[in-house]
Amino acid sequence: MIDRIEQLRSEAEGEIGAAATSEELEQLRVRFLGRKAELPQLLRGVAQLDPAERGKVGAAANAARQALEALIEERTAQLAAAELSAGLVHDAVDVTLPGAPAQPLGSLHVLTSTRRELEDIFLGLGFTVMEGPEIETVHYNFDALNHSPTHPARARTDTFYVQRSGEGPEVVLRTHTSPMQVRAMEAHPPPLYVVIPGRVYRPDSDATHTPQFHQIEGLAVDEDITLADLKGTLLSFARAVFGETRDVRLRPHFFPFTEPSVEVDVSCFHCSGKGFMADGSRCPLCKGEGWLEVLGAGEVDPNVFAFVPTTAANAPGYDPEKVQGFAWGLGVERIAMLKHGVPDLRMYFENDLRLLGQF
Amino acid sequence: MRVPLPWLYEYCDPGLDVHAIEERLTMTGTKVEAILRQGVEHTEGFVVGRVISAEQHPDADRLKVCEVDVGARDGAHATIVCGAPNVAGGQTVAVATPGAVLPNGIELDRRKLRGIVSEGMILAEDELDLVAGAERAPGIIVLDELMLDAELAPGAPLAEVLPIATDVLELEITPNRPDCLGVYGVARELHAATGAPLSEPPWVADPGAEGALGAAEVIVECPDLCPRFTARVFEDVAIGPSPLWLRARLAAAGQRSISNVVDITNYAMLLTGQPLHAFDLDRVAGAKLVVRRAGAGERVQTLDGQTRTLDDEMVVIDDDDGPTSIAGVMGGARSEVGSDTTRVLMEVATWSGPNIHRTSWALGLRSEASSRFEKQLQPEQCMHAQAVAARLMVELCGATLLPGTIDVGGAPAEREVIRLRQARVGALLGLPIERERQAEILRALDFTARDAADGLDVGVPPLRRSDVTREVDLIEEIARIEGLEQLPATLPARRGAAGRLSHAQRVRRAAEDALVGRGLHEIVGWSFTEPSLLDRLQVPAGHPLREVVAIENPMSDGQSIMRPTLIGSLLDAARHNVARNGPDVAIFESGTVYRAGGEEGLAREHHGLGALLHGHLGARTWGGQEGAEAGFFAAKALLESLLGHLGVRFTVEREEWPFLHPGRSAAVHADAQLLGLLGELHPLVSEQWDLDRAAVFAIDLGKVAAAAPEVRAFVPFGSFPPLRQDLAVTLPDAVPAAQLTATVREAGGPELEDVRIFDLYTGEQVGEGRRSLALTLTFRAIERTLTDEDVAPRRKRIVDALAAIGGELRG
Structure with missing residues (x-):
């Protein structure tokens, strides 16, 4: 067994x-x-x-x-x-095949991503973001901004007017974000630090002008805000957008609602402000100038403060002898164009996916 | 404005190179837009020559063979073949030798002309770009006829004799500075900007005199619109071409040459900024000019040959036969200076800038004069221009200036005085500037400055009285000349500043980001659209979308109203992309829409968010997977993700919109607020945009933000496992799914955590008019593990509640 x-x-x-x-x-x-x-x-x-x-x-x-x-x-x-x-x-697979099913992300429009980038810079500098109407009265768009009654910008060739039915104030498509300066001051007492992004309109159409475009207004008002403060603020902005080694220069200019008024140039980031490239050729971006014009600005004209009524909302109000400050208006398309090299402004509004997907 | 540098240097020459001048002018507010070159780029090879002999070319009737002394060291003469009829032996001429580059870019070479080698070229005015082609004197330049001061030795550089290479500054003059529309005004800026001395104004030496002038009469009926009118009379005027120096200078400044008298008016204008007008006095009926408001509908023929219809805000100048010109805008043909003119009345007047601006825009007639007058010139400038013109009329036209000047209106005698507080300068700029330096800058700009208790009493120069009226204007003058480069870069104190986005702004960003995360591309459409958009969207008359904001002066009919919805721009972008990039399009727009009828005459604007899907969401991949097809539920799924992400509780109900598929169209609500619409496009609308099936939603982001919580509170959850049960029920078609889930939820009690529809079936098995829906019920308790026995009573209540709405449990 x-x-x-x-x-x-x-x-x-x-x-x-x-x-x-x-x-x-x-x-x-x-x-x-x-x-x-x-x-x-x-x-x-x-x-x-x-x-x-x-x-x-x-x-x-x-x-x-x-x-x-x-x-x-x-x-x-x-x-x-x-x-x-x-x-x-x-069970081995071809790891070089693309992922499936695809999980494509979309994209923000380059004007939106640029606007947000700029907003964020100014948020970091202590500015609050405000918005206002695009269809605006002549009072806020011109009168309260110290434009003389005959200022050429008021002409039908330079401003879109809205058809009126009957009486009422003259109404335009705002030609800049600046009308929000007075509206902001009417609603808030000083000190005031705001940026105002938004769409604006002028009857102009070519590679560098479209009848609609976007601006970001800046306004800072307190007892002691100087032109040097404007320079410092815009220097911070320029370095944040275009690089740490950028410089800014203020050139005297004229705007009805700032005094002194300046145009602000940023040293060219393409040629590092030299005006020419390593091979000796002229810089194609700044055309040899070494500087790129980016915005208009200045100290708020005392006449603009005088247009701000004192109310319960903004007491003690804006006495031109007691407050001062700066304002600027910059073009979002211009910044995006410079930064990304988009050759024709009209492409922004064509919305071709081949452009949209790039940013 | 164009300023030839040699002309500027006559009044202020800082001895700097052109780029240094460019930099100083630009940085003090007179922007140099470009530096142009009138004439040749390089002056090498252009010399003075003497024609020794000029013989007929043996083989060409119209050519001459010239022996020309061009100052060669060996004494050899150049042989030059020349086609000009006026070339002759003994003349001193302008010669381009081989190697010289002409303004048109051609480099000169030895060249055979009908068998004879030509060693250069004898030059005419236009070949040197001294004047435009049409204005050239016929034939070659004969230097010894020009009465030049320079030595005319053969071989001498031509540039020392003629302005063959002139740098010209193209300046941007801001509208507040009409005083810089003259060369002397720019010279003053250069003086202030560089410290280089400034010559006396060119109008100091005036050959004329004040006092009565009997040869003509001027009456100003509207002094409010014509503050000053001056006139002088010249006799024995010989009309003819201007000398080369004047024609060349005007050409460099961008002005055509007409005749000596007209050229003198242009020259005086370019120098002083003040336009002038020369009348042929013999063609001024009654030798009398009357300045008056026009009558409504009055017609005038202007210099350009056109007849213009005026209104009663416009100003005309009459003679005894009626209107001769539109004041400040354009002269009349009738009294124009011509070749037979011998007596000239020189008019120099000051007009109301706003009035000229209005007239010129109303007539669509802009002239060099009107563009200057509309910026408001000052009465003092009249006599500046009269003085410069008088000197040249005598010099160049052999004219006799009659004594006396008609002067209606005159000029203010006093300067405005403004107190400039020294401390305000530093307080506004952030850069203190010494009082002495402030005064120095102001004086360089023609202001007067006197010490006062806390600063300076500053007298404003007449030409600046429109622009400088306040202390802050003086501070600007000081700032720009001292140099904004000097400013430190500081940051404001930012008292009380806390940069932040509002809730609505954060909601907007979150909504946009959510759609980007789901694969949609953002578009930015036009605010403008065409009125026919609403027809193409099938919007009936009287519909709220018809309450549009219309533009009075649109660029085109296609851009004549403001969009009342985002659907139009989404459709436009979809069509563009489907045609170019294929059928799969998933896009959204976040932007303003406009309706008429807001407060204070404004529009009702809101920030909308719209999305459009066409084709598939995501391309087919190698694995065979394809994204969801663009239809109602694909759009709804996106909207659910979006509003869920924002924490907005919402409902979707059937509601028809004119441009949506009537059976696949819904309204989206949060509480009682209508947020927007959702649906598939009406096939007829899709067709209008050459699209196939497409789905959209459009919501008001302002209302979404109001419905979205600013802060989300924590919702507690337990640690016990859920109990899941499936339930299949048939229901009449008329009972919407939302009613089914709401009924189940209500009956399910607090432990029913979730109800999910996972199947939908219609067909024979459930019968006509009914459908079967399968649900997964998830129960969960905070404090214990649930069993089937625990939920049995709840399940029974659910089944009973469903029966009450016509539901029957399946198998």
């Missing part, structure tokens, strides 16, 4: 060791350890043996069964690991 058990065990061990698949193993398990197999039969028959034999045969058969079970388990794990490895190799 014992010999037979050892024989079975040895036979089974040999075959289990040689099994190549989990299916074969399962067949071997049934053959050697299944209900009808010889070894379990032997175990079940142990009771009929005489007591002297019973213990030895039972122990040998049990040991053989346990050893075979362990062997099958071990061998099963080995085969599973091998089969998994083989399967993984088989």
